[in-house]
Amino acid sequence: MYKNPLPTKTIGNSKISNGRVHRMINRSKWIKIFIGIMVSSILLSSEHNLHEVSAFSNQVIQKGATGEDVIELQSRLQYIGFYNGKIDGVFGWRTYWAVRNFQYEFGLKVDGLVGKKTKASLERVTKYHKSYVHEQINKGKRFTHYGGMDLNKQTAPKPQKQQKAKQKQENQGRTPANTPQNQGSGGQSQANQAPPQKPTALNTPGGFSQNDIQLLANAVYGEARGEPYVGQVAIAAVILNRIESPSFPNTVSGVIFEPGAFTAVADGQIWLTPNETAKKAVLDAINGWDPTGNALYYFNPDTATNKWIWSRPQIKKIGKHIFCK
């Protein structure tokens, strides 16, 4: 419900053009109406353009980046058909190839980096309907942003949820006939002042899904939430080393749920909700930080009851845990 203010911008616009249309009908001939509509739509769209030309920030956008600029980049590339993937705000491989194709077609240096020149060319040949894109993302809809096509036809309702009663209006392809129901509300809302749009996707390191990372974070939090940060990275690294090792199962869940392998699994502490630190530690470990020197086991010397674990060759101590081969 709180998302209502977003469409009002377009509603405001439509009211103006509508008023103009009515006046013209009163005054004179049908040709003028036609011209009037043309002129007003040109005016409006150029105004739209002016409004959003400065949208890209100054950063050079490179592969792997996420955020508002990437959403705009993907939308603009899609506008001229270079990018057919989802507009999700993550500069992945598909976006990368789209950028390179664009640079090639427009005689720019083909490097996959979106700098000043590429941005300028993009802004020259494409449009970006920011409010439309943001609205679709906020409502979690599936949508596209191709140029020369009615935007209303490029959006599908969110799969599970019921379609909202509101119809979306945009500058493109609007006719007077479908505006009256919106006439009461007015006032321009500033889409430009809205907080930057968050991406709807995430970079995840190769070979691991978000859910794997969550499971690892659960294990790390359950096992070592009182430990210093490196100690937590170390626990995650041990789990990853076990996945690599031939003497242990090959999957995240296989290693974590091996009976007797982790006390946190045995006593249920693994199901506590992990904090951000645990997740960061897991991400560091997956990205290649191993503070343990390739350890496969660890134990707390104060509480360990098993004698066998003491016989393992020890590598180092981090926090309360001794890590061993």
Place this chain on the structure above:
Amino acid sequence: MRSLIRGIIIAVLSVAVVGTAFWGYQEHKEKNAILVNAENNYQRAFHDLTYNIDLLHDKIGTTLAMNSRSSISPALAEVWRITSEARSSVGQLPLTLLPFNKTEEFLAEIGEFSYRTAVRDLDKEPLTEEEYQSLQTLYNQAAEIQDELRKVQHLVLENHLRWMDVELALATDDENADNTIIDGFKTVEKTVEGYAESDKGIIFSGMQKRDENFKYLEGKTISKNEAIEIAKKYGRENKGDIHVEESKKGADYGFYSISYKDKNNVEVNMDITKKGGYPIWFLKNREVGKQKISLNDAANRAIKFINDNNFESMEMFESAQYDNVGVFTFVSTIDNVRIYPDAIKIKVALDDGSILGFSAEEYLSSHHVREIPKAKVSEAEARKEVNPNVKIMENRLAMIMNDLNEEVLVYEYLGVLGDDTYRIFINAISGKEEKVEKLKDAEPIYEDLV
């Protein structure tokens, strides 16, 4: 009056007693049901394991008896499948506290060997005499393991032994508990341990783990104080205490672990090799604020860091933004040939662009002076080996580790098939397709979708 009250109290109390008894009985029943359930899971995994070993033994036997190559390949693939099932069963048994590694490793090795032989073109490269010998040895060893496991299985069935007791005995490390299952598995483990490396012969040459001992490192062994001096370079100024600890005996290589607080009271941890004093990794743990610099700026900081620290001719090949942190992977290059095993990772904060960490473990263990061999296959010929449906976008020469853990010179192709991007490596000496990787794209945030 009094007797009435007494009557009421007695009635209430007896109801309470009966209620408690009933509740207790219910709880007891539930607990038993759960225990039986857990026990059944263990039993199933155990019987599956013995069954799989039976099967494994038979299958290796049939492979030995086979003559035609066309039937050996599927039979070996079957062996491979069975070993992975057996391993999965082992993973479900509460044996972690019992050293049962050797048996799992043994299974992994059989799996590796059978897989590699199964996918090999046996028409071009038939099984050698040595490989037959090795298979024969494996057959005999599988027979021994099978025998031991069957003995345990028999005892379990005859005496109604429970795995729950094993778990308990292992957890409490009760020496007196005479546990047939534990003893049985210890015997199995001993049997496997007895197979000396030489028995396994050439089969496992490919399994040799990559050298983790930093054998390529040069320089003299440094002292604790020298290590501190090196650490200071990475953490800038600091005033507080510096903790240095030497690695313990079990480490693959000697290193110093150093931790201190930097000027912002942020904990910095790092490891430095004793030999030559090379930093292996370092990590700074601080809260990273809102993103202020772009990933590209951060990449430039990472490049500067690489240059400042005298890593020669490194090239950035991967960059990714995780919220407000950028992670960059660098690989070294020689004459524009990328050396993938020489990788360094750098983590940069996107609020102020400072370096949060780096990891040079892979680089240190593999970097050495290399002779880049001359490609024998031309680029155009290699290109023909790539699936014609893949649209090639980029290509270059690179050195990678192949499945046999050998460094090979390859043509690397980045190509698109459908919506996905693939990295394809074609051996530049033999023209063989070495590896094809599907490159990962961003994953949707499910919280927003559901």
